[in-house]
Amino acid sequence: MKIFKKIALSVAVCTVLLLLGGYLYFDQKFTPAENNLAVSGIAQNIGMRWDSAEGNAHAAVLLPVQFKGIDRTFYMQLDSGSPTTLFYKKSIESLREKFQNQIPSQKQENQISLQFSIGNMSITSDRFELLNYGRAIHPDNTEAVHIIGTIGTDLLEKRIMILDFKNTVCSFVENIDEKGFETFEFKKRKILFPSELGNQNLKLLYDSGTSGYELITNREEWEKYRTSNGNVKKEKGNSWGNILTVISAPADQIIKIGNRNLKLSEVTYIEGTSKMQNLLMKTSGMQGMIGNKLFLNHKLTVDCKNRKFRVE
Structure with a gap:
C-alpha cells in the first residue's frame, strides 16, 4: 500500500511540475520585451x-x-x-x-x-x-x-x-479629462475591452491590425450571431506572411463596448490560425477580437497607463 501511495505522490508531483513548467513557458512566450521607447x-x-x-x-x-x-x-x-x-x-x-x-x-x-x-x-x-x-x-x-x-x-x-474615426484624425497626448471613462484590462500590452453581446459578458481584444472587421469570433459563436441565410463572404487574410481564410456574414445585433451600444452588422471567423495563436486566445481570457470597423462613426480614446477608455 505504501508503494502505491509513493507512486501516486510521484505522479502528482510530476503533473504539478509539468503544469507549472508549461505555464511559465507560455507566460514567458507571450510576455513582450521591455518597453524601450x-x-x-x-x-x-x-x-x-x-x-x-x-x-x-x-x-x-x-x-x-x-x-x-x-x-x-x-x-x-x-x-x-x-x-x-x-x-x-x-x-x-x-x-x-x-x-x-x-x-x-x-x-x-x-x-x-x-x-x-x-x-x-x-x-x-x-x-x-x-x-x-x-x-x-x-x-x-x-x-x-x-x-x-x-x-x-x-x-x-x-x-x-x-482615434476620431468620424473625422479620420488621431492624437497622442499626455493628459486628458477622463470623466465618463470605463476601465479595461491591459495584460502583456493587450487591450481587453469589457463587452456585452446578447446575454453574454465578454472580454474582447481590441486589435486594430484586424481593422476591417467588426467582430472576429469562433465558428460556433459566428453561427449564433450571423443573420440566417445572409450572404457568406470568403477572402484571404495575411498575418505576417501567413495566409488565412477569413469568413464573414451579415449580422443584426447590438454590441455594448463599455457603456456604449454599437451596431454590429457583420461577424467573422478565421480558418488557418496557428495552434500558438489559438492558445494565446484561450490563455489571455479573450473571447474574440474587434477591429476599427466597429468604431467608424465614433471616437475612441484609450489610456493604457491608467487602463481607462471611452467610446463617443
Missing part, C-alpha cells in the same frame, strides 16, 4: 489614412511618419494587436540605400537604432526590431504609399491615444 512631445489631429485590401476599404489604419533630414512622408500601420513598435527589414534596407546618412545600418542582427516623428511627437529607440517582412520601396515615387513598419501598444504606454 523614448517619447517626447505630442501629436494632435494627425490625418489617418485607410489602406484597402481584397475589397476591404478599412483593412488597416496608416499613420504618417517622418525622419529627420528626409523630405518624404512614410507610413506605419497602427496595430494595437502588436505589443511592440517595429520596422520592416526589406523596406528599411531599401530606404537606407538612398539615405545612408539619415538611416543608420543595423545595430545588430534584426535590430536598428532610429528616431522618427508623428506630428510634433518624437519616438526613439536604440533597439527597434527589424522584421523580415515588407517590400523594397522607391522614395522618389511620390504617388506610392510607402509602408515601413508597425506602431504597437508600447507607444500607448507612453501616450493617450485618441
